[in-house]
Amino acid sequence: MNKPGRLPIVPDPFRGEALSSWLTRLAARYDLRANDILHHVGVGQSAYRDLDWLTVPHVDRALAQATGISTSRIAGMRYGVEDGWLWDRPGRVWCRACLQADLLAGEESWERRSWRSGATVLCSQHRQLLEETCPVCHQIGTGCLFRAYRGRIRSRCIARDRPVALRNDETLSVLPLGLRLTGITVKAIDALQRDLHRSLRGHMPHGRWCGVTHPRDLPVLVEDFLRMVVPTLGLQLQVAPPLRWMLRHSDWQDLFVFTPAMLPLEVAAGVLAIAALILADPGWTGELAGQIDWAPAGRGKKREAFSPESFLQWLHPGIADWGRCRLEALVMRNRIKGTFSH
Ligand SMILES: [Zn+2]
Ligand SMILES: [Zn+2]
Secondary structure (H helix, E strand, O other), X not given: OOOOOOOOOOOXXXXXXXXXXXHHHHHHHOOOOHHHHHHHOOOOOOOHHHHHOOOOHHHHXXXXXXXXXXXXXXXXXXXXXXXXXXXXXXXXXXXXXXXXXXXXXXXXXXXXXXXXXXXXXXXXXXXXXXXXEOOOOOOEOOOOOOEEEOOEEEOEEOOOOEEOOOOHHHOOOEOHHHOEOOHHHHHHHHHHHHHHHHHHOOOOOOOOEOOOOOOOHHHHHHHHHHHHHHXXXXXXXXXXXXXXXXXXXXXXXXXXXXXXXXXXXXXXXXXXXXXXXXXXXXXXXXXXXXXXXXOOOOOOOOOEEOOHHHHHHHOOHHHHHHHHHHHHHHHHHHOOOOOOOO
């Protein structure tokens, strides 16, 4: 087969852009879909969203050849490594302030690399929760706000086929269980997000977190908090791993775990907030003590101080013993005294 020539129009990747986002913008120039671009460059067996997690050197080489963008820049747009693939967020999320800024700068809507993972629930720059529900059609996972339109990606609703006007007065600031996005919770969640990003790329976290001595420990701990929070909230989750991940692992049922990527965004934010507040190193514990409150009986109900102990008391009876063992093991390993009582 002849190698395809260089594509005449290639958008430059934005700093922090996901590989899949750049491929979508590239395809839009030719009124194509991103997978069609992969076919065009001769690597059509790949699914473009998977490339944010999967390193396939011949795909990077073919894309570099067709676009003139170097393989190292292409690899740098990848979010994580295959080990963390279950953290792949299936639908699109966004920060409305980021999309407004794109619009003001005369740019397209583009997906930040960090949004591709369940490790991200808030925008570090604008300090507000990400969103996943289209403000026009009120649906999730439709591809709204990242619509190819006249050669560019635009903030448009696909169902209603019209532009989405993003207003700043509609952002959420309350998480499940009455946890609030105050300066201190934003700081804690942001620190956890950043270190989860590092861990999901195989690097050690920058910060100190209880129970973390290996890059993989931090995502596993957050997965465990999810296993405590989700059943206590009474939520049922569907086992729906990424299809290609499943195909690559014959023993996938043993490997599968739920991750925040599989949760509604608000619930994921609650899990990350709780994990961040409890796992934060002893310095954090001192700073946090007595400053965070929540309403474990639900929004609008009595507020009380948030602490590891109040969290354990809130847990569903079916999970409480395991949760207590899990958290006490972390506490003993880190020699924090006086936090827990029976
Ligand atoms: Zn933002
Ligand atoms: Zn829509």
